[in-house]
Amino acid sequence: MPFAEKIVPPYARIAAELRRRIADGALAPGDRVPSTRRIAQEWNVALATAAKVLTTLRQEGLAEARPRVGTVVAGPGGGPARTAPGGPARTPEKAAPAHDRELTRERVVRAAVELADSEGLAALAMRGVAARLGVAAMSPYRHVNSKEDLVFLMADAVLAKAVYPQGAPAGRRSRLELGARTLWELHRAHPWLAQIGPLTRPLAVPSLIAYSEWMLAALDGHGLAPATMLDLNTLLYSYIQGTAVHLEREARAAGATGLTGEQWVDSQAAAYGALVASGRFPTFAKVLGSLGEEGYDLRIDAMFELGLTSMLDGLTALVEGAGRTRP
CATH class of the missing domain: 1.10.10.10 (Winged helix-like DNA-binding domain superfamily/Winged helix DNA-binding domain)
Known part of the structure; x- marks a missing residue:
């Protein structure tokens, strides 16, 4: 070149x-x-x-x-400015101040959630939210102070969709299972939710506290120390978040490589075959060999179910043990 x-x-x-x-x-x-x-x-x-x-x-x-549609080709006069070939950008004849006047915090949050749902949290930007709403770039700042505040409001809005029945399910395990499945479904619907912050820096989001209230109420009254109750609540939450974090990671990987998960695994077949044939990992080779031609298909929902059942089994034994030692 x-x-x-x-x-x-x-x-x-x-x-x-x-x-x-x-x-x-x-x-x-x-x-x-x-x-x-x-x-x-x-x-x-x-x-x-x-x-x-x-x-x-x-x-x-x-x-x-456009809200609830995505990015579309602009019509005549559409968009903030149109550049003619070889000429300067021109300003549209008509602005849309009415859109700005109709803007509310709820609309900003809803548009941000839709953007994060379709493009991931990494793609979230105030300018992108404004563009999705068809308003001036700085307009959302009249309703939220920063992107960090916006993520807080987004998380609260999404988590508020969780419905916990007035009448608690009979049994501690059933209550914990319902809470965990409810949170998992929200992460499935909004994969970016797992990216909002590290476990060690939880957001003081009212609707997330409502989830903890539900889970802690299931653990209360069984002889567990307060710190243990909080640890168990955090452990279950971290399992859900830690599993869900791979939903958006997979989407990003698919976007970056152009390969689906199955296609990527197929591309690694030769590398795995060499490891199996090396003789260095006999148990690994035996397990893979026993799968036959169908191979192994990692199904994240099935894996979640297996992990949740195992955790609840272990937690039940721990709580029952605490109950027996209670004076």
């Missing part, structure tokens, strides 16, 4: 291709533009690069974000 040749960044190259599709009519006004995950998969780039592609198109006025 000649040294004088300009190196085009991947995001610019992809944006140029999408511009061509819009110009050719392959993507018409109102059509959905590929999401960040789709761009990452199609062009084998990172999610951050894919997000930059969509940001570029929005800034040029070629695309706009």
Whole structure:
């Protein structure tokens, strides 16, 4: 490659291709533009690069974000500014101040949750939320102070969807199981929820405290020390969070590599075959060999069920032991 040749960044190259599709009519006004995950998969780039592609198109006025729809091709006059080939960007004739006036904290949070659900927490940015709502970039700041505050509100809104019945299930184990499954379903629906913070720095989110209230009430009155009750509550929560964290990691890996989980495993077949044939890991080789041609399929929901049952079995024995030693 000649040294004088300009190196085009991947995001610019992809944006140029999408511009061509819009110009050719392959993507018409109102059509959905590929999401960040789709761009990452199609062009084998990172999610951050894919997000930059969509940001570029929005800034040029070629695309706009619509609530509950995603990013679409802008119609005539749409977007913040449209760049004519070889000319300066022009400002649309009509602004949309009414959108800003109608903006509420609830709408900002809802749009942020939708964005994180579809593109992951790493792609969440105040500008992206504003674009999704079709308002000025700084408008969300009138309702939330920062991205950190926004994540707090998002977590509270999502966790508030948990429904705990007024009449507690009969039995300690049934109550703990219901609480754990309820939290797991929320993480399944919103994978970014597992990314909100480390276990050692829990957020003081009211709806998360409501979950702890439910779980601690199941452990109360069985002779357990207060610190042990809190440890067990945290242990169950960390199991759910620790399992769910792989949901978004898998989505990011699929976007970055362009491979599904099954395709990635298939690509590693030769490496695993060499390890098995090496003779260094006899038990590993025996277990894999006993699976036959079907092999092993890691099913995360089934693994969660196995782990939850094992934890509740062990916790039951611990609580019953504490009850027998109580004076």
